[in-house]
C-alpha cells in the first residue's frame with residue numbers, strides 16, 4: 035500500500051466517523067493524519083511495520099493501531115462496517131439532492147433500497163410520498179433534482195484547496211487532466227471536471243465508479259459520467275479519443291462565455307493544436323473567464339517569487355517557531371520571510387505588545403545567524419483600530435522591516451466610515467501593505483463595504499502595496515480586484531498569511547489569484563530582491 039492509498043482510507047474513515055456523528059475531534063485527527071501521510075517523504079507502510087510511525091506528527095497510539103490493521107490486512111474492519119451501516123453512496127446521493135445525511139439513510143431504509151440506482155428507480159412511481167416525513171413538496175423537489183437537466187453543480191462552491199485535492203486526486207488516479215473551475219483557479223469552484231484521453235472508454239468509466247472519492251455515480255453515458263462524493267459534490271468525467279483530447283480540455287476548462295466565443299473548436303490532440311488551428315495565441319487557463327483572443331501578458335509564476343511577506347508564529351496564533359518558519363521558507367527556495375504576528379487589538383488570539391515585538395527581535399536575530407544568508411524580516415500584522423489609528427506606536431513600527439496593516443474587527447462598518455478608517459491607516463508612513471482588504475471569508479462572511487477605488491488612490495499616493503492573501507478561504511484581493519488595482523497603477527504582494535510551515539505552500543493560491551488579475555512579475559513586490567524591499 036502506498037502513502038496515497040493509506041491516506042485515502044483514513045480520509046474515508048474520517049468522513050464516515052462524521053456521518054456516524056462520532057466525536058468530531060476523532061474525525062479531525064484522522065483527517066490530519068491523512069494529510070501528514072500524504073505529505074510524508076517515506077513509505078508509511080514501512081514505518082508502520084518497523085514500529086516507527088508515531089514519529090510522524092499527529093499520529094498517536096489509536097491511529098497507529100488502525101494503520102497497523104490497514105497495512106497488515108489491507109482493510110480497517112470498523113471502516114468496512116461503517117460503510118455497510120451508513121451507505122455512503124446513499125448519503126452522497128441524498129446530499130447531492132439536498133437532503134441531510136440522516137434523512138438520506140432513513141429514506142433509503144424506508145424504501146428498502148441499498149444503492150443510488152435503486153433509489154432512483156423507487157422514486158419514480160410515486161413511492162417517495164409513502165415515506166414518513168416526505169410530503170408532496172419534498173417529493174417534487176427530489177424528483178426534479180433526480181431528473182435534473184443541465185450541468186451538475188454542488189450546493190455551495192468548494193474552496194480552491196479542497197477542489198484541487200478532490201479533482202487532482204481523481205485526475206491522477208485516472209491518468210487524466212483536471213479541468214473546470216479548478217483549472218482556472220476560481221476562488222470558489224462549482225464545475226469540477228476531469229478529462230481523460232483513451233480509445234477505450236469503458237475501463238476508465240469503470241475505474242471512476244470504484245474510486246474512493248466517488249460514492250455514487252448519478253449519470254453515465256458512453257463517454258461521460260457524473261459521480262458524487264460523500265458530501266454530495268458532483269464531479270464530471272469526460273472521456274475522449276486521444277485525437278480530440280485538446281478540444282475536450284479547452285471545452286471543459288473555459289467559462290461557458292469564453293468557450294462559446296471560440297466555437298466551433300477544431301479537433302486536436304492537445305490545447306496548443308486547438309489554438310494554433312484557430313489562429314489564436316494559447317491562453318493561460320486563469321484568463322479563460324471572459325471571451326479573449328488576444329496575446330496574453332507574461333503572467334507571474336510561482337518560480338518568480340523570492341520571499342513571503344506575511345506569516346505567523348507561536349508568538350501569536352501560528353503553530354511553528356520563528357526558526358521553523360524561516361527554515362521552511364528557505365527550503366522552498368526563498369531569500370526572505372517576514373514574520374508578521376498580530377497586535378493586541380486583534381482580540382480573539384494573542385497579539386504582541388511593544389515589549390514582545392522587541393523580544394521577538396532577539397529570536398529573529400538568533401534564527402538569522404543560523405539560517406544565513408537567508409533573511410527573516412521583522413514584520414508585524416498591525417491592526418487598524420476603528421478610528422484608523424494603528425495598534426502600535428510609531429516608534430515601534432519604525433524599527434520594523436515590513437508593516438502590514440489589517441482590519442480584523444468591525445468589518446460591517448458603513449462604506450464611508452470603513453474607507454476613512456483604512457485611508458487613515460495608509461497615511462501612516464510605516465505601512466507597506468494593506469492585508470486582505472475586503473475582509474471576506476469565502477462561503478462564511480461577505481466582503482466589507484470598503485471603497486476600493488478610493489483606497490487605490492490613497493495607496494498609490496502613499497506607495498502602499500495591496501495584498502493578495504493566499505489563505506484558501508480568503509483569496510483577498512480576488513482576481514477582478516487585482517486587475518482593478520493594477521490598472522490603478524498599484525503594486526501587489528502575493529502572501530500566504532501562513533500559520534504553520536505547511537501554510538507556506540499556499541503561495542500557489544496567491545500567485546494563481548494574482549494571475550487571474552493579469553499580474554506580471556513587475557507588478558508583484560515579492561518577486562524582487564531583499565535589497566529592493568527593505569525600508570526606503
Ligand SMILES: [Zn+2]
Nearest residue numbers: 415440469470
Ligand atoms: Zn489578518
Ligand SMILES: [Zn+2]
Nearest residue numbers: 344346415531
Ligand atoms: Zn495574518
